[in-house]
Amino acid sequence: MLSRIARSSTKLKQLSKIRQSAAPLLLTKNSIRFHATDAKPNEIFTKLSDNRDPQRSQFFQYSWGSWLKNDKLMKKQRETVFSIEGLTIFIDTASHVESKICQPKPLNGSMVLPQNKDLLGELTGDEHGKIIVRSISSIHEGKHHRVYKVTLNTGKDLILRIPYKLDSDAAIASKIKSEVATLDFLNLKLKLNVPRVVAYGVDKYNEVGSPFILEEFIPGDLLMKKWHPLAADSPETTKNLDSVIDPIADFENKVLEITFNKFGSLYFHNDVEGALQNDLPYDGETDELLKDRWRIGPSVEKQFTKNKSKLPQATVDELNGPWDASNPIALMTSVSEIELENAKYKLSLIDADASGSNGEEEKRILQGQIQTFEHLKKITPQLLNTESKSILNVEELFKPRLYLPDLDPLNVIETPTREHYFVDFEGATIKPFILQGYPKFIAYNGAKIYDLKEDIPGYEKMDELEKQQYEFMYYKTRNERIWEFRLNDHRHDLIAVASPHIKILRNPYLQALDFKNGKDYLYIEGSIAQLQALWEAYVANELVATQDKEFPIKYTDEYLNQSQQELNDFQIETVSSPFSATGGWIPQDMFTTLKDQGILVETKDGDYKIETEKILENPPPSPPKQD
Numbered sequence: 001m002l003s004r005i006a007r008s009s010t011k012l013k014q015l016s017k018i019r020q021s022a023a024p025l026l027l028t029k030n031s032i033r034f035h036a037t038d039a040k041p042n043e044i045f046t047k048l049s050d051n052r053d054p055q056r057s058q059f060f061q062y063s064w065g066s067w068l069k070n071d072k073l074m075k076k077q078r079e080t081v082f083s084i085e086g087l088t089i090f091i092d093t094a095s096h097v098e099s100k101i102c103q104p105k106p107l108n109g110s111m112v113l114p115q116n117k118d119l120l121g122e123l124t125g126d127e128h129g130k131i132i133v134r135s136i137s138s139i140h141e142g143k144h145h146r147v148y149k150v151t152l153n154t155g156k157d158l159i160l161r162i163p164y165k166l167d168s169d170a171a172i173a174s175k176i177k178s179e180v181a182t183l184d185f186l187n188l189k190l191k192l193n194v195p196r197v198v199a200y201g202v203d204k205y206n207e208v209g210s211p212f213i214l215e216e217f218i219p220g221d222l223l224m225k226k227w228h229p230l231a232a233d234s235p236e237t238t239k240n241l242d243s244v245i246d247p248i249a250d251f252e253n254k255v256l257e258i259t260f261n262k263f264g265s266l267y268f269h270n271d272v273e274g275a276l277q278n279d280l281p282y283d284g285e286t287d288e289l290l291k292d293r294w295r296i297g298p299s300v301e302k303q304f305t306k307n308k309s310k311l312p313q314a315t316v317d318e319l320n321g322p323w324d325a326s327n328p329i330a331l332m333t334s335v336s337e338i339e340l341e342n343a344k345y346k347l348s349l350i351d352a353d354a355s356g357s358n359g360e361e362e363k364r365i366l367q368g369q370i371q372t373f374e375h376l377k378k379i380t381p382q383l384l385n386t387e388s389k390s391i392l393n394v395e396e397l398f399k400p401r402l403y404l405p406d407l408d409p410l411n412v413i414e415t416p417t418r419e420h421y422f423v424d425f426e427g428a429t430i431k432p433f434i435l436q437g438y439p440k441f442i443a444y445n446g447a448k449i450y451d452l453k454e455d456i457p458g459y460e461k462m463d464e465l466e467k468q469q470y471e472f473m474y475y476k477t478r479n480e481r482i483w484e485f486r487l488n489d490h491r492h493d494l495i496a497v498a499s500p501h502i503k504i505l506r507n508p509y510l511q512a513l514d515f516k517n518g519k520d521y522l523y524i525e526g527s528i529a530q531l532q533a534l535w536e537a538y539v540a541n542e543l544v545a546t547q548d549k550e551f552p553i554k555y556t557d558e559y560l561n562q563s564q565q566e567l568n569d570f571q572i573e574t575v576s577s578p579f580s581a582t583g584g585w586i587p588q589d590m591f592t593t594l595k596d597q598g599i600l601v602e603t604k605d606g607d608y609k610i611e612t613e614k615i616l617e618n619p620p621p622s623p624p625k626q627d
Helices: 004-008 054-060 071-077 084-094 114-120 169-188 235-255 313-319 328-351 360-383 464-490 492-498 500-513 518-529 532-540 557-576 588-596 612-617
Strands: 023-027 031-035 043-047 065-067 105-107 110-112 133-141 145-152 157-163 197-201 212-216 265-268 294-297 400-403 412-414 420-422 429-432 585-587 600-602 608-610
Touching: 065 071, 065 588, 084 105, 084 114, 084 133, 084 145, 084 197, 114 197, 157 169, 169 197, 169 212, 169 265, 169 294, 169 313, 235 420, 235 464, 265 429, 313 328, 328 360, 328 429, 328 500, 360 500, 360 518, 464 492, 492 500, 500 518, 500 532, 518 557, 585 588, 588 600
Parallel strands: none
Antiparallel strands: 023 031, 023 133, 031 043, 065 585, 105 110, 110 197, 133 145, 145 157, 157 212, 197 212, 265 294, 400 429, 412 420, 600 608
16 A cells, blocks of 8 residues: 555645745835846836735735646635735834733734844934835745745844635634744743744734734745755765754754643633633743743644634634643544544535535545544544553653644754754644654655665666665655654653554554545545554553454445555546646646646636646656655
8 A cells, every 4th residue: 555655755845946035025115116036027116105006916916836726716815915004014113112021912903022022123323213114025935824024124134924815714813823822932931943923913903904923034044955865875965864854853852841731732821711821831930921921722733724614613612622631532532523523514515505516526525534534533542552551651652742743944944153943833732742743854654664685675686667666765764763763862751652553553643634635534544444453462462542352443344445445546546647746736837838838728617637648748847856
């Protein structure tokens, strides 16, 4: 069976080719101009006060790529319109708050972190009056945010992050509140290198006119430039791999030092409901300024927000925590429950014809999802024995610890002074380390190969294509082992997560966290079915939370055969469908080239289809560098 990691390894990395100045916007007192991204930039002028000028809208439109289906809708969801004038007014107003460590201060619909106002700088010399925005440039269009660089007349640079409208308003608000609190915790409590936040807004009802985070600008290069995961073994390769893995492993080690009192996500004290404000997030704080600064509230892990826009918010609120530290099973079960409720609700909309679709194929997929998540909900309480004597330091593995899902060289900036700054903490959550999994840039769930010549009979006589397939598995195994060595060096008390049996047992839960849509449920079902052959051994060794040797899911041979065939078909479909790994997204330069060559053809409904015969005549250009 092909592993999901093999499927995801082809995923394009948008960040790997950052345009450092994709569309610089230059502001003066009375006018604004920006450059397009063609070979000869076109300057477009508009009155600063004329926020209705249609030419200005180009600055907010998504341009990083296009989609084969629903392109207009996808781009519309990624428009990041905000008020340039409002941003200038807000920044000047924020510069007058008193600098001190306190709870975020409300200011005209936004929140300011007073202790970080120094990031705005001060007017010097003969300059008097207000702090204004000198220029704004769009430097990155990511998966979830548009990132702008803002330069002030004080000489200071800031980053303005505007989220795409991909989630509900409530989800966007929660994620911003939690991410800013997490950054604040990492900075003030753990003294780690992360951007400091000046201010944030959780909705459009502020002077910026959009949800936003305004934070410190960190100059430097992405650590990703040094990451060559499929490089052949050599002393230089070892040095390069270590130069990327070591700072990330060191950062995670420092984050793991704190154990919390609940499972959930971090927020500021005033951003959680009253019933949660009395509970300390962790014990032993001696700094009076930090004692009541943070609290633990509902989880913002992506599974509680992604593709949940149709699910009633009341249902989400019932399932997203927080959870007591003594009940990690409730946290695990909530993942299957929210996906189960989401699939049922979508199916009910189709049955009521309220979703605009009555496709039988869509109904069949949702019915398959429902059955799989019912299986997952049933088996989850038994997956891992929280009191197992066979699991080294099991108590430590189940303690609440902060999990940062986007630890990745794409999110690490190496400064000119060789310091490493970590950015992007969206979706951070507090959960047991045993359920956290490895960072995605290093994780590998496929077949392990530790020595090509010893583990693969006849390797040296294989053709180049066969060798490359095995080399891929070897290099992915090698990189994961380096990570495990670092974990063992730092936290030997947590190294049991490297056990193959632990990985198999938690795999259904982790696969559920990686569930995006459509037929991905087949991977979850496959990971559950995989346990059946090993169940008696796991019961005998007290690895699972049951003494019943009978597997809890009643599978028939017919069902297993059908599921396996559907999974095989889905994998073949995925591998054979160009750009399926990116959800039909294509980098814009490649999209334009393929369209000009007649490989991409627009259909009557505005979508695009691939003319396979044209591919043979004009092979498509190589995609951006892959992980």
